[in-house]
Amino acid sequence: xxxxxxxxxxxxxxxxxxxxxxxxxxxxxxxxxxxxxxxxxxxxxxxxxxxxxxxxxxxxxxxxxxxxxxxxxxxxxxxxxxxxxxxxxxxxxxxxxxxxxxxxxxxxxxxxxxxxxxxxxxxxxxxxxxxxxxxxxxxxxxxxxxxxxxxxxxxxxxxxxxxxxxxxxxxxxxxxxxxxxxx
Numbered sequence: 001x002x003x004x005x006x007x008x009x010x011x012x013x014x015x016x017x018x019x020x021x022x023x024x025x026x027x028x029x030x031x032x033x034x035x036x037x038x039x040x041x042x043x044x045x046x047x048x049x050x051x052x053x054x055x056x057x058x059x060x061x062x063x064x065x066x067x068x069x070x071x072x073x074x075x076x077x078x079x080x081x082x083x084x085x086x087x088x089x090x091x092x093x094x095x096x097x098x099x100x101x102x103x104x105x106x107x108x109x110x111x112x113x114x115x116x117x118x119x120x121x122x123x124x125x126x127x128x129x130x131x132x133x134x135x136x137x138x139x140x141x142x143x144x145x146x147x148x149x150x151x152x153x154x155x156x157x158x159x160x161x162x163x164x165x166x167x168x169x170x171x172x173x174x175x176x177x178x179x180x181x182x183x
Contacts, residue, residue, distance in 0.1 A: 005086035009034060009133075016111040026114050033131050040131070041082040048116075048129030052091035053079025054137040055112050055175050056100065057159070064159050064179075065100060065145060066172070068152040071122055074169055075157075079132065080150070092135040099148045104140025112136045113178060115171045134175065 010031065017027040033040045033048065040049050055077055056065040066075045078099040085091040093107040113134040121127045145154050162168050163176035 002086045006034060009086070009088065012109075012111050016114065023114065026116060029116055030114055030131055030133070039084075041084050041086050043081045043083065046126060046128055048131060050082045050088060051079060051130045051132045052082055052085070052088040052095060053077045053132050053134040054092040054096040054107070055134060055179065056096050056102075056105070056137045056139060057179070058139050058143055058156060059141065061179075062159060063156040064162065064176070065102075065139070065154060066157050067099060067150070067154050070150055070152050073152075075155075076169055076172060077134065077175065079134070088133045089135045092133070093137060096137045099150055100154065101146030101148070102139055102144075103142060106138045106140070108136040108138070110135070113171070113175050117171070136179075 013027050013030055013034070017024055033050065038045050038047075043049055057063065058065075065078065067078050068074075069076050078096050079092060080095045080099070082088060082091045085094070089107050089109040093105060096102070096105050096107075111133055115132045115134065117130055117132065119128055119130050143156065147154050159176045159179050162172055163180055165173065168176075
C-alpha cells in the first residue's frame with residue numbers, strides 16, 4: 001500500500017466530484033473501491049479493479065485517437081489494467097505509449113472521466129467490473145501511430161463528430177462532450 005498515492009487519488013476523486021456533481025454516485029463507487037482492503041490496483045481482484053485510460057488528443061485538440069478494441073470489438077479510448085500502479089495517470093500514459101507507439105506524449109494528472117463498466121467472461125477470466133479512471137494525454141508532433149496486438153486498428157477521429165455520433169460508445173460520446181465544453 002502507498003498511502004501517499006492513495007491519498008492523492010482520493011483527493012483527485014473529490015475534485016472530480018466537485019467538477020461533475022451529477023456523477024456523485026459514480027465517484028462514490030470509486031471511493032468505496034479505494035477503501036477496500038483487497039488491493040484494487042491488481043487485475044487479480046476478481047470482484048473488480050482499477051483500470052486507466054486516456055483521452056489521447058492531437059496537438060490541435062480537435063481529434064482523439066481511438067482503438068478498435070480486439071476483445072470487445074468496439075471503438076474506444078486507449079487504456080488497460082493498472083497492474084499494481086497506484087498513480088493511475090502514469091498507468092494511463094504507459095497504456096497510451098504501448099498501444100499507440102507514439103513518443104513525446106504528455107499526461108494531465110487531473111481525472112478527466114470515470115466509467116465503471118462490466119467486462120464479460122473471456123478465455124477463462126470470469127466477468128468482473130472495471131473501474132476506469134481516464135486522463136487527458138496530449139500527442140506531440142509525431143502522430144504516426146503503430147497498431148499494437150491489443151487493437152484491430154487505430155484511428156484519429158474528430159471529437160466534434162464523436163459527440164453526436166449515435167453509433168459511438170456512450171462513454172466516448174460523453175468524453176467528447178466533456179472535451180468540447182471544458183473551461
